[in-house]
Amino acid sequence: MHVPRANRRRLYHRRASSTQTPDHAALQEQGGELWGRTNRGGYAPSVDAYTGPLPPGARGLEFTTDTPPDSGTPPHHARWTGPRPGVIVEGDFAKIRIEVTVHTQR
Amino acid sequence: MPHRTVSPGRPALVRVPLDAFAWPSGIDQALVMLHAEPPEITARYGLGFRHDLDGLDYNLASVAKLPSGRYVKFIRHYRAPLPGTVVWVDRGDSLRDAWDELRVVLEIDDAATSWRSEFMDGSGAQGRDAA
Numbered sequence: 001m002h003v004p005r006a007n008r009r010r011l012y013h014r015r016a017s018s019t020q021t022p023d024h025a026a027l028q029e030q031g032g033e034l035w036g037r038t039n040r041g042g043y044a045p046s047v048d049a050y051t052g053p054l055p056p057g058a059r060g061l062e063f064t065t066d067t068p069p070d071s072g073t074p075p076h077h078a079r080w081t082g083p084r085p086g087v088i089v090e091g092d093f094a095k096i097r098i099e100v101t102v103h104t105q106r
Numbered sequence: 107m108p109h110r111t112v113s114p115g116r117p118a119l120v121r122v123p124l125d126a127f128a129w130p131s132g133i134d135q136a137l138v139m140l141h142a143e144p145p146e147i148t149a150r151y152g153l154g155f156r157h158d159l160d161g162l163d164y165n166l167a168s169v170a171k172l173p174s175g176r177y178v179k180f181i182r183h184y185r186a187p188l189p190g191t192v193v194w195v196d197r198g199d200s201l202r203d204a205w206d207e208l209r210v211v212l213e214i215d216d217a218a219t220s221w222r223s224e225f226m227d228g229s230g231a232q233g234r235d236a237a
Contacts, residue, residue, distance in 0.1 A: 015163055015185050039160045040124055041169070041179070044133035048161035052187065072225050074139050076188045077162060081133065 009064060012049040012078050016059040016105050025061045025105035028098065034063065036080070036094045045094040047080040047087070054102050062102035117211045119151050122169045124158060127177050131198035134179060137205060139190045139221040140214075144168070144182050147191060151212065153180070172207050190220050201226045 014020045014034070028034050036047035054062035067086030069078035080087045080096050088095045140147075144155040144166045155166040165183040172178060179194040195204045201223050209215060216222070 017159060017164060019159060019161075036161045039134070040158065040167075041127050041177075042129045042133045044131075046133065046161055050162065050185075050187065055187070058185075072223050073136050074188070074192050074221050076186050077136070077183075077192070 010051075010068075011053045011062055011064055011101065012051055012069075013054040013058075013062040013102075014049050014060050015054075020060065020105075022105045025103060028061060028063075029100040029103055032097055032099065033095050034065075034098045037092055044081060045089060045092055047094045047096050049078045051076055051078050054104065059104050061100060061105060063098040063100045065096055065098045067096045113213060117173045119153060119211050120171045121153055122171050122177065124156055124167060124169055127169050127171075129177070129196045131196050133197045134194040135197040135199070135201070135225070136223055137178070137193045137195050137201055137208070137226075138219045138223065139188070139192045140180075140218055141190055141220055142218065143189065144180070144191060147180060155180070155182070172211055174207055176204060176207070178204070178208060188220070 016025075034047050034049070036045055038045045049063075054060050067080060069080050073079050080094060082094055083089045086096060142150075147153055147168075148155060153168050153170055155168045158165050158167040160167075160181070163183045163185055165181050168180045170178050170180070176195060176199060180191050181194065182191045193208065195201070205222070205226060212218075
């Protein structure tokens with residue numbers, strides 16, 4: 001799949017939460033994958049993240065990916081749904097490949 | 107969104123428990139981002155919000171049913187870098203039709219929004235993926 005070079009440098013982040021724990025962050029960094037479940041009221045899973053770098057002092061994970069997010073989301077919200085190139089859907093999970101750039105959940 | 111009372115005879119906005127609705131297509135799509143924050147929406151329309159957690163982050167959320175029967179979900183993520191409340195509808199829905207109905211029910215216009223989906227004048231999810 002050809003991915004525009006510019007997209008590689010787009011940064012996204014997830015904030016620490018009960019579903020984004022230090023264990024999750026470690027797995028995401030080691031495995032190079034970010035997983036997402038189905039949100040309330042739906043049956044199609046998605047990977048969701050905030051756009052832009054992790055805010056200074058915030059706990060979470062900052063990453064980049066070769067897979068562009070879906071279009072049609074608010075400016076602060078990136079979402080990946082599939083299946084499509086770069087977005088794998090397996091059971092209740094959607095998955096994308098990522099490269100972690102900042103990890104502050106250790 | 108100007109702070110004023112809605113008309114007594116406006117179409118009803120019926121709150122639906124978060125656990126008691128389902129998107130017909132299985133997933134939602136963003137419609138607009140309102141300038142209004144949940145407290146203002148509650149004060150003006152009587153729509154209560156509940157603390158929730160979705161795939162993005164912790165949030166305040168509320169689901170309502172419009173007179174047509176379509177669901178709309180209002181979400182404000184606490185840690186979102188931008189202010190405002192995002193309105194989501196079913197991905198199979200027509201964004202234009204949904205917005206036309208919602209703005210009548212809420213008695214608002216485009217000035218009440220800080221963002222509107224680029225698919226507003228399309229037909230739902232066409233061309234949605236892989237921007």
